[in-house]
Amino acid sequence: MDIDCVFDDALAQEMAQYLKNKGHTITVQNSTITTKSDPIDDVVNFSVETNRQDYQINFFENTLIFSRKIPIEKIGLISCKQCGFLAQNKSDLELHQNVHMPKSQIRRK
Ligand SMILES: [Zn+2]
Structure with a gap:
């Protein structure tokens, strides 16, 4: 399986070292790590242990893609901080957020 760190060579090096320490046999080329073993659990552990909660793991064919999450704001939607509702x-969003307010505070337009 390949692990694609999406052009982040430094991240690939760091992850490669981590996977080596876990006993995987790997090769690294730029931002891509290749291993014959199953690295998925250790990639998950890596993201937790190195505090990369803002990264996500996706699969494309035989490649695990480890990339930074794209904030919802960047794809044209904004989300309600309280419930995750997506607004255009x-x-x-302001209209939606009225549902979180006590009825007496709702401003009528
Ligand atoms: Zn909401």
């Missing part, structure tokens, strides 16, 4: 724009 700020006024939709």
Whole structure:
């Protein structure tokens, strides 16, 4: 299986060292790590132990893609901080957020 760190060579080196320490036999080329063993559990452990909660793991064919999550704001939606509701724009979000307020505080437009 290949692990693609998406052009982040330094991250690939760090992960490669971690996987080596866990007993995997690996080769690294730029930001891609190749291993014949199953590295998935250790990649998950790596992301936890190195505090990379803002990274996500995806699979494409025989490649594990380890990449930074794209904030929802970057793909044109904004989310409600309280419940995760996705709104197209700020006024939709404000309208939605009325549901979290006590009824007496809702401003009528
Ligand atoms: Zn909400």
